[in-house]
Amino acid sequence: MKRIAATLAAMGLAVSCMEPLSTEKFIRGEGPYSFTVDMSDSTAVYCLDFYTRVDARECPPSLPVVISWTSPSDSVYSESGIIPLIGRRSVFSTDIYAPFMADVSPYESGVWTLGVVPMAQLPKGFRGLGLVVSKKR
Numbered sequence: 001m002k003r004i005a006a007t008l009a010a011m012g013l014a015v016s017c018m019e020p021l022s023t024e025k026f027i028r029g030e031g032p033y034s035f036t037v038d039m040s041d042s043t044a045v046y047c048l049d050f051y052t053r054v055d056a057r058e059c060p061p062s063l064p065v066v067i068s069w070t071s072p073s074d075s076v077y078s079e080s081g082i083i084p085l086i087g088r089r090s091v092f093s094t095d096i097y098a099p100f101m102a103d104v105s106p107y108e109s110g111v112w113t114l115g116v117v118p119m120a121q122l123p124k125g126f127r128g129l130g131l132v133v134s135k136k137r
């Protein structure tokens with residue numbers, strides 16, 4: 001009986017030391033927003049999704065943004081895009097979860113920086129911007 005308990009305890013410790021398959025960060029306020037994205041595992045692909053909440057009765061359908069990536073070697077890549085602001089509505093707010101990139105395999109492994117700058121007036125009640133990074137093997 002003691003041997004089984006010791007084995008189960010060891011298995012629990014081994015599982016608790018594993019790296020999580022997803023991380024998230026939420027930045028309150030009006031931006032600009034800067035996220036650290038660890039893509040050090042060259043054997044994995046990554047999915048990135050934005051999320052936010054707009055506490056208002058009305059919400060525009062999208063938010064234009066400039067997105068910039070800074071590589072581990074300090075190269076910078078920028079593009080314009082939009083974040084859809086469509087989500088689960090309640091009477092006074094909208095919860096938004098917007099897929100951004102799927103199955104990304106960066107050409108350079110390491111820690112990247114993702115910058116997001118809103119290019120329009122943020123809607124009233126905009127809480128901030130969050131990023132979920134999921135890793136698949």
